[in-house]
Amino acid sequence: xxxxxxxxxxxxxxxxxxxxxxxxxxxxxxxxxxxxxxxxxxxxxxxxxxxxxxxxxxxxxxxxxxxxxxxxxxxxxxxxxxxxxxxxxxxxxxxxxxxxxxxxxxxxxxxxxxxxxxxxxxxxxxxxxxxxxxxxxxxxxxxxxxxxxxxxxxxxxxxxxxxxxxxxxxxxxxxxxxxxxxxxxxxxxxxxxxxxxxx
Amino acid sequence: xxxxxxxxxxxxxxxxxxxxxxxxxxxxxxxxxxxxxxxxxxxxxxxxxxxxxxxxxxxxxxxxxxxxxxxxxxxxxxxxxxxxxxxxxxxxxxxxxxxxxxxxxxxxxxxxxxxxxxxxxxxxxxxxxxxxxxxxxxxxxxxxxxxxxxxxxxxxxxxxxxxxxxxxxxxxxxxxxxxxxxxxxxxxxxxxxxxxxxx
DNA sequence: GTCTATACCCGGATAGAC
DNA sequence: GTCTATCCGGGTATAGAC
Numbered sequence: 001x002x003x004x005x006x007x008x009x010x011x012x013x014x015x016x017x018x019x020x021x022x023x024x025x026x027x028x029x030x031x032x033x034x035x036x037x038x039x040x041x042x043x044x045x046x047x048x049x050x051x052x053x054x055x056x057x058x059x060x061x062x063x064x065x066x067x068x069x070x071x072x073x074x075x076x077x078x079x080x081x082x083x084x085x086x087x088x089x090x091x092x093x094x095x096x097x098x099x100x101x102x103x104x105x106x107x108x109x110x111x112x113x114x115x116x117x118x119x120x121x122x123x124x125x126x127x128x129x130x131x132x133x134x135x136x137x138x139x140x141x142x143x144x145x146x147x148x149x150x151x152x153x154x155x156x157x158x159x160x161x162x163x164x165x166x167x168x169x170x171x172x173x174x175x176x177x178x179x180x181x182x183x184x185x186x187x188x189x190x191x192x193x194x195x196x197x198x199x
Numbered sequence: 200x201x202x203x204x205x206x207x208x209x210x211x212x213x214x215x216x217x218x219x220x221x222x223x224x225x226x227x228x229x230x231x232x233x234x235x236x237x238x239x240x241x242x243x244x245x246x247x248x249x250x251x252x253x254x255x256x257x258x259x260x261x262x263x264x265x266x267x268x269x270x271x272x273x274x275x276x277x278x279x280x281x282x283x284x285x286x287x288x289x290x291x292x293x294x295x296x297x298x299x300x301x302x303x304x305x306x307x308x309x310x311x312x313x314x315x316x317x318x319x320x321x322x323x324x325x326x327x328x329x330x331x332x333x334x335x336x337x338x339x340x341x342x343x344x345x346x347x348x349x350x351x352x353x354x355x356x357x358x359x360x361x362x363x364x365x366x367x368x369x370x371x372x373x374x375x376x377x378x379x380x381x382x383x384x385x386x387x388x389x390x391x392x393x394x395x396x397x398x
Numbered sequence: 399g400t401c402t403a404t405a406c407c408c409g410g411a412t413a414g415a416c
Numbered sequence: 417g418t419c420t421a422t423c424c425g426g427g428t429a430t431a432g433a434c
Binding site for chain 2: 400402
Binding site: 030031032034035106109110112113114116117126127130155158159161162164165166167168169170172173175176177180184185188189191192193195196197 | 229230231233234305308309311312313315316325326329354357358360361363364365366367368369371372374375376379383384387388390391392394395396
């Protein structure tokens with residue numbers, strides 16, 4: 001009963017944790033990491049600041065929990081399909097979805113810039129995230145070349161960098177100009193890349 | 200003598216101001232606006248915090264001074280040439296130059312993300328900057344269409360958005376991965392756009 | 399033009415009661 | 417598990433002397 005049941009102290013604590021994490025996501029996306037305070041998060045979730053620190057020993061720890069949970073939730077459903085030319089259309093779906101969750105876009109835009117400083121607590125997280133994102137893209141493009149869909153002289157690394165840049169840059173621009181049609185922009189990007197590289 | 204000479208109190212104050220602004224640029228680019236402190240800037244420039252406030256009445260005022268001066272200095276030499284297809288190669292030159300001044304890239308990457316919050320003191324500055332950048336790009340592309348260099352069905356707005364996104368996204372990525380070859384990536388972007396849109 | 403001193407506020411983290 | 421109280425550090429901005 002106490003080991004795997006949904007009731008009992010564990011279930012309650014786990015629920016609290018999730019509640020805290022999603023509240024922290026909101027606060028960090030609105031005010032950044034440095035700008036958002038533990039007191040603010042605590043009060044929104046109905047706790048004192050000390051009460052919040054019972055669940056997460058430090059602000060840094062809470063930040064990493066937010067980042068890791070979201071990364072897992074946001075990407076897991078897509079990972080399996082990220083192969084061949086399908087990768088490009090998948091990215092279109094990602095921005096389509098992102099355009100419906102401004103908080104997430106704000107979170108990643110704000111924090112990825114803030115964490116460019118090497119001593120930021122999330123620096124390693126984003127560095128690794130860029131690395132793995134790039135590796136996935138490179139893999140998909142190499143598959144497309146081997147499948148004869150792209151010309152053999154295509155440079156997978158360069159395209160991966162460019163595509164990642166477009167995704168990040170569009171989302172930042174979109175924060176300032178919500179009327180911007182991100183999926184349409186991605187379409188144009190894909191068409192242009194294909195115009196040059198299609199076999 | 201007192202009106203236009205390089206000596207006297209005005210020249211000294213002006214020099215101080217420039218010294219402060221360039222120091223503030225360093226600090227804000229390393230630690231962001233919220234993260235950088237007036238005390239830190241003051242101490243680097245050899246002043247007390249109160250002494251610094253004699254030159255700039257508030258931290259917000261100093262931030263805007265930094266932003267406006269740099270914007271003017273960084274873009275002025277290029278503005279005149281930003282016409283027709285030349286615009287694209289000009290952007291290549293801009294990133295080539297930016298790759299030699301990491302401080303500037305950090306400043307714009309960090310602050311443009313931080314200032315996406317509508318109540319940030321630099322929000323209007325960046326909003327206006329995006330607007331004018333986009334307008335310039337749109338103008339250049341329209342010229343190219345009229346000159347018969349690009350196909351008539353080209354969408355100038357969409358290309359302007361995409362190109363701006365690439366510039367911003369590349370620079371952010373470059374902060375995490377300094378080996379990234381930004382000019383080469385821009386070249387690839389230009390070639391791809393031309394492959395699809397050249398007349 | 400620059401200083402010291404200070405007012406005032408806010409942050410994260412800890413101690414210890416309940 | 418949650419609280420109150422507190423420590424300690426840091427921030428901006430102001431007052432007033434030099």
